[in-house]
Amino acid sequence: MRTLAEERPAVARRRGRRWIEHWEPEDDEFWERAGRRIARRNLLVSILVEHLGFSVWLLWSICATLLVVHHDVGFTSAQLFFLVAVPNAVGSVLRVPYTFAVPKFGGRNFTVISALLLLIPALLLVAAVSNPATPYWAYLLIAATAGVGGGNFASSMTNISFFYPDRTKGLALGLNAAGGNLGASTVQLGVPAIVGAGGLFGLVGASAGGVDLARAGYAWAALAIVGALCAWRFMDNLSVSLAPLRQQIKVVRRKHTWIVSWLYIGTFGSFIGYSAAFPLLISLQFPDVNIASFAFLGALIGSAARPFGGWLSDRLGGARVTFWSFIAMTAGTVVVIAAVNAASWPLFLGSFLFLFVITGLGNGSTFRMIPMIFQRQALLEMAGAGGMDIEAARARGRTEAAAVIGLTSALGALGGFGVVATFGVLELLNDGAVPAGAIATAFMLFLAFYVSCIAMTWWHYTRDTFMIQRAPNLSTAGI
Structure with a gap:
């Protein structure tokens, strides 16, 4: 068996042995000789750490519900919704610096750091639930620290985007994202069983000694240490991922940065927002339902669907899959409204659950669009300027796409905050209650947003006159 050092194509002595200087995934000979194996190893560890990040990010989505049921904290429904929402808001903000951290410090280096940061919210959860006198404002601040788990997604996706060739990037990014997204399901399934509330479809009974939420904090703190050690031992830094901030920040002036971000708010914002709110919605609207048996299902199937969205986009085109995903989300939302009213x-x-599946597909297809859009835009600008350096244009397109992936993920996470906060605001407007009519109103607002996404996808990416399709040397199927 070859060692990690032997399989590494070229190593920079000036930076340290974990830096790879030569990386050309578009070169078939290089890819088959060493690239595929190295990329797969980095992808697997990236999935692990991102999975842990999502778990910590969504930790309060289930802990907030268990607080009310088993700890009698006396919080209102609105307070619980905002307790669940605040990690989404913080995570969305942190995704911006996390995006730029990979080109600054290297993917492997920052993955170690991001894994160790998960210790903060995990151990603060232990401190909060161990003191019965902990006030709501302290809970809110502690929940906010869980946002570091949400930041992981941006750095992880930015890093992995450099490892894979364009022809397989959709599936690779889909698997990386899906592995992370599954963390939302893992925490909602695992926490009830770990803390003594029962779960796993009755396989684990409730503890006779009562519920101890501190166990969840200890469990994920230990897992964070494992993730950091794996990243330190098995991951690599790519020199090609390094770029000055001024080169990355240029993407904020790109029109398509904001268009795809709008679409990702619709797909990922819905996924993470629904994942966070689902347990509370069940407990408030259907109090006789066993939350532990159902709360995790949405995040599970939504995460599983994500790589299929990337895979379909590699074959059919990301815009086409995204367009039909939003149509399906619109139809599914209409049925949810009918179910709430009935x-x-x-x-x-x-x-x-149908909505979760479609948001997963849309997450994968929207992210698949980004590398192709910015590759084509770079080539089109090169052709317009009379240039002939196609490789330089491709390199610029990859750098910009990586930055856009991070920024788009940040805005998508902010959409998740908006989803949960909408339920909390409606609770406040209804004097402490969450009637079916208020829930239906929230979904009607989401429905209107999906319609806008349908229109934007068609106008900018599926019309035959879409200008990016004129870019040379790239087929139109990729977008």
């Missing part, structure tokens, strides 16, 4: 649990569960 107070039908089977219809509510079925339609909500």
Whole structure:
């Protein structure tokens, strides 16, 4: 078996042995000789750390519900929704510096750091639930620190985007994202069983000694240490990922940065927002339903669907898959509204799970669009300027796409905050209650947003006159 040092194509002595200087995934000979193996190893560890990050990010989505049921903290429904929402807001903000951290410090180096940062929210959770006198404002601040888990996604996706060739980038990014997204399901499935509330479809019974939420904090703190050690031992830094901030920040002036961000708010914002709110919505609207048996299902199937969105986009085009995903999300939302108004649990569960599947597909397809859009834009500008350096244009396109992936993920996470906060605001407007009419109103707002996404996808990316399709040396199927 070859050692890690032997399989590494070229190493920079001036930076240290974990830096790879030569990286050309578009070169078939290089890819088959060493690139694929190295990329796969880095992808696997990236998935692990991102998975842990998502778990910590969504930790309060289930802990908030268990606080009320088993700890009698006396928080209102609005307070609980905002307790669940605040990690989304912080995570969305942190995704911006996390995006630029990879080109500054290297993917492997920053993955170690981001994994160790997960210790902060995990151990603060232990401190909060171990003191019965902990006030709401302290809970809110502690929940906010869980946002570091949300930041992981941006740095992880930015890093992995450099490892894979364009022809397989959709599937690679889809697998990386799906592995992370599954963390939302893992924490919602695992926490009830770990803390003594029962779960796993009755395989684990409730503890006779009561619920101890501190166990969840200790468990994920230990896992964070494992993730950091794996990143330190098995990952690599790529010199090609390094870029000055001024080169990356140029993407904020690109029109397509904001268009794809709008679309990702619709897909990922819905996924993470629904994942965070799902347990509370079940407990408030259907109090007789066992939350531990159902809360994790949405995040699970949504995460599993994501790589299929990337895979389909590699074959059919990301814009086409995204366009039909939003049409399906619109239809699914109409059924959710009907289920809420009818107070039908089977219809509510079925339609909500359908939404999770479609958001997962849309997450994968939207992210697949980004590398192709910015590659084409770079080539089109090169042709317009009379230049002939195609490789330089491709390199610029990859750098800009990596920055856009991070910024888009930040705005998508902010959309998740908006989803959960909408439920909390409606609770406040209804004097401490969350009636079915208010929940239906929230989904009507989301429905209107999906319609805008349909229109924007068609106008900018699926019309035959879309200008980026005129870029040379790239087929139109990629977008």
